[in-house]
Amino acid sequence: MSASTLERLDLAEDPLALTPSRIDLVEVGLPLVRPFRTSFGTSTTRAALLLRVETADGVVGWSECAADPEPLYSEEYLAGAEHVLLEHLLPRLAASGRRWSAGGVADLLAPIAGHRMAKAALETALLDAGLRAIGRSFVDHFAQTLPAGATPQARVPAGVSVGIADSLDALLAEVAEYVDRGYVRIKLKIEPGWDVDPVREVRRSFGDIALQVDANAAYRIDVAEHVAALVALDEFDLLLVEQPLAAEDLAGHVALARHLATPICLDESVRSVRDARGAVELGACHIVNVKPARVGGYLEALHLHAWALGSGVPLWCGGMLETGIGRAANLALAALPGFTLPGDVSASDRYYARDLTTPFELNGGAIAVPTGAGIGVAVDDDALAAVTRRRHTWTPS
Structure with missing residues (x-):
């Protein structure tokens, strides 16, 4: 990567600095239109922590913390994210004695180990407020990191994630619904015992549709039956198998890759x-799923995108059942040219009967990228009030 590219990645410029007067942490619970089951368990409600930052000038920025109620996807969880925000992250920023800028969050909070999802939520809310203040969209801001001549897409091809079903018939019915709606890629959640047969039946029923699987770390390299099942998936011409082994088991992924023709993607x-x-470089994967919250925020995601674009590594944008607040920002990231595979940027009605913003709609297999200032969408106050469980206000001292 050239020095000029690295310079373009420095988005912590003074025009985005702001002085917060109030920060609200809002816990919400949105019913899902259908239960969503993975190897971790089954969700019927999306519990989320929203951040609302209001500046001394009256500008408001929003973000959504991706942490789940339980520490299953990662060690982070909803109550822990709220605690670390209130007790450590926000006080540390306030004690810095500076105007706050999204680009300064990572460095100022670096002494706090981990807690990337909480840090990402804080960074994103500040970025939304800062960009709203100068009338610039996320996608236009992200475009500043691109090489000369490269431009973001106006519409992002949309994939959809299909949970583990109660039966093969139920799975095929759900996939048929999404294919009829026009989703251009299907991702099937799998686990030991629910893998080869479901994939075979979906491939048989829907022909050459783009298809991939996600194990959410449910398999083990030292269990012969697990490895045999993953190898058997090679028959079905999958785009990729996502995170088959535990997050820490890079050596296991390297070993597994030697047995698989299907590319491994890590999440x-x-x-x-x-x-x-x-x-x-180790050979543990050939494709990367980018979830901004998992890597600590959109600015780190942009660094990852710049590396992948220069290295030719395929990327796609993953999802965490986001409301319209998180989905809007993800669409801006997924619009960048390094995201060469359809992501989990599904329409609002895939998950919610009523979203917290104007719903994102699938049209021709794609979703339009917001172009308004900041994340580009407004929060529906009535929809928010209907699902708010509690609110905590934090004021810088």
Whole structure:
């Protein structure tokens, strides 16, 4: 990567600095339109922590913390994210004696180990407020990191994630619904015992549709039946198998890759551009799923994108059942040219009967990228009030 590219990645410019007067942490619970089951368990409600930052000038920025109620996807969880925000992250920023800027969050909070999802939520809310203040969209801001001549897409091809079903018939019915709606890629959640047969039936029923699987770290390299099942998936011409082994087991992924023709994609294992680079260089994966919250925010995600674009490593944008607040920002990231595979940027009605913003709609297999200032969408106050469980206000001293 050239020095000029690195300079373009420095988005911590003074025009985005602001002085917060109030920060609200809002816990919400949105019913899902259908239960969503993975190897971790089944969700019927999306519990989320929203951050609302209001500046001294009256500008408001929003973000969504991706942490789940339980520490299953990662060690982070909703109550823990709220605690570390209130007791450590926000006080540390306030004690810095500076105007706050999204680009300064990572460095100022670096002494706090981990807690990337909480840090990402804080960074994103500040970035939204800062960009709203100067009338610039996320996607236009992200475009500043691109090489000369490269431009973001106006519409992002949309994939959809299909949970583990109660039966093969139920799975096929759900996939048929999404294919009829126009989703251009299907991702099936798998686990030991629910893998080869479901994939075979979906491939048989829907022909050459783009298809991939996600194990959420449910398999083990030292269990012969697990390895045999993953190898058997090679028959079905999958785009990739996502995170088959535990996040920490890079050596296991390297060994597994020697047995598979299907490319391995890592998700939970990648928490920074350094992790992504190391995993690819080791041969643990060939494709990377980028979830901004998992890597600590959109600015680290942009560094990861710049590396992948220069290295030719395929990326796609993952999802965490986001409301319209998180989905809007993810669409801006997924619009960048390094994201060459359809991501989990599904329409609002895939998950919610009523979203917290104007719903994102699938049209021709793609979703339009917001172009308004900041994340580009407004929060529906009535929809928010209907699902708010509690609110905590934090004021800088």
